[in-house]
Amino acid sequence: MGLAATNPGADPTSRPSSDRVEDTDVRAPDGVGAVDLPTHCSPPLRAHTDEVEQRLLADPQLLDDIAEAVAGPFHVLFPERVSRNVRAFQAALTDTGVDGFVYFGKKANKAACVVRACAEAGAGVDVASTGELVAALAQGVRGADLMITGPAKSDELLWLAARHRALIAVDAVDELDRVAALGVPARVLLRVLPEGSTSRFGLTRPELEQAVRTIAPNGPITLCGFSFHLSGYDATARAEQAVELVGHCLRARSDGHPADTISIGGGFGVDYLDAVSWARFREALSAKWFHGSAPSGDYYPYHFPTPGAAMLTTVLTHNDLAAVLRENSIRVAVEPGRALLDRAGSSVFRVQGVKTRAAEGNPYDILTVDGTSLSLSEQWFDSEYLPDPVLWPHRPGDTTPTCVGATTCLESDLLSRRRIPLPRRARVGDLLIYPNTAGYQMDSNESPFHELPLPPKVVLRERADRLRWTLDATSR
């Protein structure tokens, strides 16, 4: 559904702010039914948020206090939400009677408080580098609760993983040879390249057979089972691939291997926006809504009707996969990244400048905030992060089409090319809060470009009926 990049013909001319509303007949988009916006402005896309975030935004002081103390852009994390998300995945396993284990895909966020919440909730962590492995151990995740993924892992990572009795998802035959050469007992899964897939990850059928033959049934390498990770969010494809993996386990067992585990990877969807807003956006999508050019790539499916743990239930109940797993005594591992971070964090920027421009005679504002779009990764994938930022503090005013630029010298460095109907004109000193950014947005692409400091992470928790904040261990 990508929109071809086109220039909406903006001929920027400065306009006095006072004539904006009268000229454009903008009506406040209260509720999802608002439609009377000017043609150069996108409809609102308000994100679902956690209750802790709602309290933060409703508090007259807290957000400003944090912003004053940090004195720059920052991310705020709600670890109690991570715990809830973990428990929902665990409940999906329990409710379907499946023996399983949740591993948090750590690549989706670096915050220590997220891993700590996982450890406390009884989840493991999926890591793909020595840095991630060490960071997970430092937050109390036991070595045996680590899953090691990624292609052609370094010898150092493989050695550390084996020493800590982590489960290593082997991606290639030569990697298995390197595991064997470590001289340390190791627990492995073999990552399967699904039939017909062009992925660069995983082993083909002949490679799998070769790998199984390479592993001696009595150690030092223990073949615990098989794994896959699919891109996209198709529950049926995952359920069908899981059945294939059960078959691999049964064949390996007949060769004397324990093979009692399958990992079905990550890729559990997140529901950022309600169905009505998302449908309206997609149906009316127009290049005229964007400053400069519209993104040329696709958008994430921002409305996802069966997200996270509900999608796991769909996978496990498809053709009664749960019964197949139970009958064959197979344990299922899941590696959700984004879904465990749903509504667990936001990114906060301060407005440093406000300009007025016009698109075909229609005025709009371009803000410059004190951070960069490297703290909003979606902007770097020919796409756009669509949930609306919240303008804080809440004040009365007139709806103003607004896009958001960053503080670097790059023309393309915009946090929102989309003209968002902010409920009032932003002023220098206001805060803009991009919601639900914990999953891949806030720190996957971050960079100290221009020698700007990386935005620190602030942890917000309920303590004695109050919200209290502290810096994450990664930001101290």
Ligand SMILES: Cc1ncc(COP(=O)(O)O)c(C=O)c1O
């Ligand atoms: C092997 C593996 N597991 C888990 C994940 C996490 O995926 P998601 O964040 O979509 O759940 C990824 C993401 O790339 C992955 O490659």
